[in-house]
Amino acid sequence: KAGVTQTPRYLIKTRGQQVTLSCSPISGHRSVSWYQQTPGQGLQFLFEYFSETQRNKGNFPGRFSGRQFSNSRSEMNVSTLELGDSALYLCASSGLAGGPGEQYFGPGTRLTVT
């Protein structure tokens, strides 16, 4: 079974631009969560989508948004990029068979904002 895939793996953007990251969950998984990982703040939860609906949201500004498609693939978008948005963005998927809270992580997208 293929794991969680994220594209692109690396991205360089300029302040003020916007960016879209993509995540394909494990086949059959309907929940996709996004996390931001930085050296200063560590791993922080952004949001979770389940069956195309946002089920949970972390404490991030409205510049961070996401969506999920009918095939469970998810995208997250960051508008008006700031230097502080430079981070590793991790996507995780989970299915009912895995048990509560058990998530499978992708390799992440490394975003650098200059």
Next chain:
Amino acid sequence: AQSVTQLDSQVPVFEEAPVELRCNYSSSVSVYLFWYVQYPNQGLQLLLKYLSGSTLVKGINGFEAEFNKSQTSFHLRKPSVHISDTAEYFCAVSDQTGANNLFFGTGTRLTVIP
């Protein structure tokens, strides 16, 4: 809300020696507990989880953890480490509502010395 404290940011240990990585949590509700490992340039991999039942949980790669409710701790242990265990280890909690938002600790960098 929940929070997680990992008391040691770095733990050096000699190969074949035992290791304990400490994790304490705070929550006003019952939680599920997890340990994840992150190898360089990779996403997170689930080591083990505590949902209910026996307080001693065994995971992959010879790791185990013990849930102590009175001390709100979930320390990770391995009786004999290998070079390949060198990685970042994260303790995480989630509430029991079924939501998939994990709260992570700041991580412990385990370095195994030959």
